């Protein structure tokens with residue numbers, strides 16, 4: 001009953017077919033089976049946001065999502081954020097310009113979360129950015145620079 | 159996480175049938191179920207994914223009630239402008255819960271069913287004794303670290319706090335849980351631990367929450383949710399209050415008041431003592447503060463959680479005074 005099942009996943013615009021046990025999370029599928037290691041595993045329990053990806057455009061936690069659950073949905077990871085020309089996303093540029101990281105481990109999750117936060121319209125003030133980015137912890141404490149990076153892009157967009 | 163089989167039923171009836179066996183579990187957002195499966199607390203043999211079912215995510219706001227489909231996500235409900243108008247406490251409870259990512263995943267039905275965050279409950283490998291997990295095994299929390307354990311509704315078997323925010327608002331405004339044709343008042347949907355803390359809801363295996371209805375009322379329209387916690391965001395309540403207020407035509411006599419507490423009790427806790435003490439009274443700070451103390455009638459602490467007995471009435475008073483424009 002825990003035999004592998006064949007899943008067809010739409011990841012970063014590409015169709016990927018994998019055989020996985022039903023209990024495998026989207027996070028483990030990405031990292032261990034699809035060689036997409038940009039999405040990070042921090043707590044593996046929904047408490048840190050390092051594993052943030054987009055499913056049908058909404059930010060979610062890959063560690064609490066079964067791969068089987070997202071068949072037929074559009075999954076975007078940090079690897080899929082770059083434009084068709086391969087250029088980096090404006091939020092990535094802002095993180096570089098604002099030096100919004102130290103060790104970088106939380107950064108892919110922060111960036112995926114920030115892109116969604118801006119798109120949702122939840123980046124109108126520093127207070128709002130802090131509240132709506134609270135699902136992404138940074139053990140290096142780069143928070144002020146992260147808020148600044150999100151503010152830069154949100155401000156430019158509005 | 160133990161292995162399980164995965165099923166994606168095509169209809170609610172098929173889903174109920176597939177989950178009738180006690181070893182099966184519905185999977186909605188997965189933010190409680192998969193978390194607990196990783197802790198070794200939930201060990202489903204069959205997971206029945208209900209997120210692909212259609213027709214269960216509808217939100218309707220009518221003149222007499224708000225109806226939330228069980229599969230509506232927390233973020234959708236929180237952001238719905240009509241809900242902010244008709245029952246702000248519900249929207250505020252949801253938008254202060256968990257994180258943006260979790261709110262995008264988690265559903266209203268799953269939210270009601272979330273389990274306690276009691277650290278002993280969540281760690282079976284280290285703490286075998288837990289009456290909620292293993293009936294009759296004892297309670298590792300009593301005599302342990304209990305800062306976030308309940309002071310209301312506790313029993314000798316279990317003192318675990320019900321952690322949810324939404325349900326606190328639901329019991330304040332007499333919401334009704336729809337389980338197919340069955341109707342259960344929100345207050346009756348959550349059971350006191352008593353001698354059977356393992357039994358948290360009156361649902362039988364295979365019964366599926368389909369919707370939640372919140373009756374319209376002037377108190378619901380003028381309502382708020384105040385949540386106090388150890389860090390400013392992405393944290394469960396140390397104490398919270400959902401309150402609704404209706405003043406009489408004179409603008410100062412309390413006609414209706416609803417008060418429910420979160421973070422301090424074993425279930426979402428309707429504080430009728432506070433409501434009764436204030437109904438018909440003149441809205442005035444000292445009266446409100448004094449009456450709020452009634453919220454803690456029957457409270458029992460276990461040491462480190464004593465602060466909740468001081469904190470909760472202040473949260474109630476501040477929430478009521480804010481609604482009346484006096485805080």
Ligand SMILES: Cc1cc2nc3c(=O)[nH]c(=O)nc-3n(C[C@H](O)[C@H](O)[C@H](O)COP(=O)(O)OP(=O)(O)OC[C@H]3O[C@@H](n4cnc5c(N)ncnc54)[C@H](O)[C@@H]3O)c2cc1C
Pocket residue numbers: 045046047183184185186187188189190191192193228254255256257260263264265266267268269270271272321322323324365366367368392393394395
């Ligand atoms: C890190 C973290 C922080 C959190 N912080 C908060 C917070 O501050 N405030 C708060 O209120 N909550 C908080 N939560 C809890 C969160 O809100 C719940 O986990 C979530 O609402 C559960 O919904 P779900 O759809 O993901 O449920 P699932 O995990 O899919 O299901 C939960 C349970 O309900 C059952 N179930 C699901 N749907 C139905 C249905 N329709 N009928 C019958 N049974 C059903 C499942 O079988 C399972 O047993 C937090 C969670 C995490 C992980």
Ligand code: SF4
Pocket residue numbers: 274276277278279287288289290291296297298299300315316317318355
């Ligand atoms: S308080 Fe309840 S949930 Fe926590 S260890 Fe005791 S019995 Fe288990």
Ligand code: FES
Pocket residue numbers: 040041042043044045046047048049050051052061062063064
């Ligand atoms: S790894 Fe998913 S939230 Fe921490």
Ligand code: FES
Pocket residue numbers: 100101102103104105106107137138139140141142
């Ligand atoms: S940069 Fe190190 S955890 Fe955030």
